[in-house]
Amino acid sequence: MSSPGTQIDPLTGVRVLDLFAGPGGLDVAAHFLGYKSVGIEWDRNACETRYAAGLPTFHADVSVMRQTRFDEIPQSVDVLAGGPPCQSFSVAGRGTGRAALDTVKEFIRRLVSGEEEARIDEDLHSMNVDPRTALVLEPLRWLLKAIETEGRDPYRVIVLEQVPAVLPLWDVYAQLLRSGEGRLGGVKYEADCWELKTEQFGVPQTRTRAVLVARLVGSGAVSQPSTTHRPFDLRRGRGKKAQKEAFAIDRGPANDWVSMAKALDAADALPGSSVDMSRFRSRGRTKFFVVSNYGSNGDSKKRGRRLSSEPAFTVTGKVSRNKIYRTQTDYEENKFDRFTIAESGVLQTFPHNFPWSGNDQAQQVGNAVPPRLGMHVLSHALHDVAPSDTQLAGSATWQEVSPDVTARLRDIGCGDRTRCPENSHKVSRPRRKPSL
Template sequence: MSSPGTQIDPLDGVRILDLFAGPGGLDVAAHFLGYKSIGIEWDRNACETRYAAGLPTFHADVSVMRQTRFDEIPRSVDVLAGGPPCQSFSVAGHGAGRAALHTVKEFIRRLVSGEDEARIDEDLHSLNVDPRTALVLEPLRWLLKAIETEGHAPYRAIVLEQVPAVLPLWDVYAQLLRSGEGRLGGVKYEADCWELKTEQFGVPQTRTRAVLIARLVGSGPLSRPSTTHRPFDVRRGRSRTGQTAAFSIDSRSADSWVSMAKALDAADVLPGSSVDMSRFRSRGRTKFFVVSNYGSNGDPKKRGMRLSSEPAFTVTGKVSRNKIYRTQSDYEENKFDRFTIAESGVLQTFPHNFPWSGNDQAQQVGNAVPPLLGMHVLGHALHGTAPSDAQLADSATWPEVSDDVIARLRDIGCGDRTRCPEGSHKVSRTLRKPAP
């Protein structure tokens, strides 16, 4: 497989536009499926990771790009994808977006009906909610912009993902996309949405996402993506702590999912691996248990626990705070280890050697869409099939990207920095220099 960004013009052949692109979960998925993508991302740290990985990027605000720089998006783009920021909808956040779900549904309908957008924006700003809540409307606004821009074709497919609390909003999206009414101008999609559990697609962590897939009518029927693994029972009734209790649990169904140990061991043996499990290996077996940084049911004293033979907890931006114990004795003496950034990335199904860069790398890892889930969802949206065995095998290792390509992508993404988000370059950081 060719390295990303190796074409003379890195924007040649771009098919997928990834809004709120983060470090590149959906873009990595697209790459291994054989598609080229470009992302819009406002966080400079995530952009540094994207440049190092060879992923075409605009360091910009999604709304600004739509309003004033829409013509910079390559006309070859025919797939819209993205996961708007989830903090205001997440169970782990303050939940202002969840409280405003009904109101946001009405804003979605108002946008499609043709109501003045300035009035809609004014009403949005008057809501006493997290400003990021309004970003869930951006994918719809990008679709309407494409439909209403002369010489631009409607997107052929749309893929959106968010936390489960957003599923009611995706349902409204799907209803309107199927109708073709109002500003959609008769453009109709086959559209549906579901809650998908990542461990059922081979991701070695439990994480539930609300996913919407839409395809232009005439592209064939749409169905729920087929799962490859059975679900993991996160409510298996365990209140015990420590390794002795943990390892007494029946693990006969471990093959029903991909465990942490299996994923990390597979990465460990790859040439030049960034993962080293030797610190947890005894008698040829990798064995540990993880105590979460988060409490159960809101009680910080009740930390969840997972075995190495089980999937990881949801990988969040606080993944580096999880404690890893090798033995019961280590647990009792509070002798713990941590997952490295590379290991946390593998639990998200990023390649073992993915070039995490910039600051806040744990947050970047936690914010990303698991690429393996992305491969299943994008593959289903674009051609109705799951990733092939060859594509899955390729996805273990990321291709090397030259300094020249990185410099070119940074020039496209940031240029002279005057078009980057205000204040985003005030903090001085050491950047990788292009080759002379």
């Protein structure tokens, strides 16, 4: 496996195209599986993280890139992957996308049927659909673009992920991909979609994702990736008495879900670790509990809690607002700590020393696909097998990238900035307080 970004031309041999790439969850997964990837990302902060990590990147709008710069995508790309922005579909948001599911299903069918895209775009705008909701159509547009572009081969494998609310849309995708009808021009895929729980793949947090996997017909049937860990019971009782009792208990056998303490302790033990759990360690054990930033059952005054012997809550862009207490006494006295960016990244299964860069780093962490889940899905999509123990063990540490490589990737991704998204490099500066 080569080091990230070390080739003379970073785009040589790229196989995976990651739309809406974020800081690189799927790219990191591809790297540890031995594949090169290139990502398209709109947010300049996420791009800075990607450059620092040695991940080839186009700082661009996915839609604009498809329409005007499609020829810049390497011919070697045969895997299309991506997770369109989920805010409008997420249960944490207002849910405008969930309310528009039936409408979006119809737009998916219209795209494949051969209707003029300009008319479809006009209808999308006239219906005042959240622009982020419309981005769920982009993977299909990229797929059709590859099929209809002379000299291009259809993508061999497609991997898409989103929040669970999008599963009905992935189901429509799968039906159409299997049919080969309309603009697919007879190109057919074996395709299926499922809800996958991250803790069942060794991710130390509870997070459910809707995943679609498709392969060109002739490459074998698509089946659901096999889980490696047990699910975590989200409905368990957690009154104060139960919490105090559970706080002192070691939970679960080796094949149970991975706890926060186990993941963070493992990262802490690595050479040159960016994680330090000593502040939570007592008598040789790491113990704490987390009080979520989110309310429980809709009650903002009743915050959810997780013990260090349990998986984390879903790591979101608000992860830095979660409060961590060492003891019940600290909780009663409101003496709390916070997860660092490195620790939050480890709970997402990023390497402990992943070079988070730019601003809004907590948001970058929360927006990312957990790389360990990505490794399972990509490995299964490409080879029908789970990632090897060696590959999983090797994903704990990221190889440092030289400043020269970072500069080269920034030049590829941004150049002179004339083709970057409009105003994306504009940095707002805080207003200076008037002197007295």
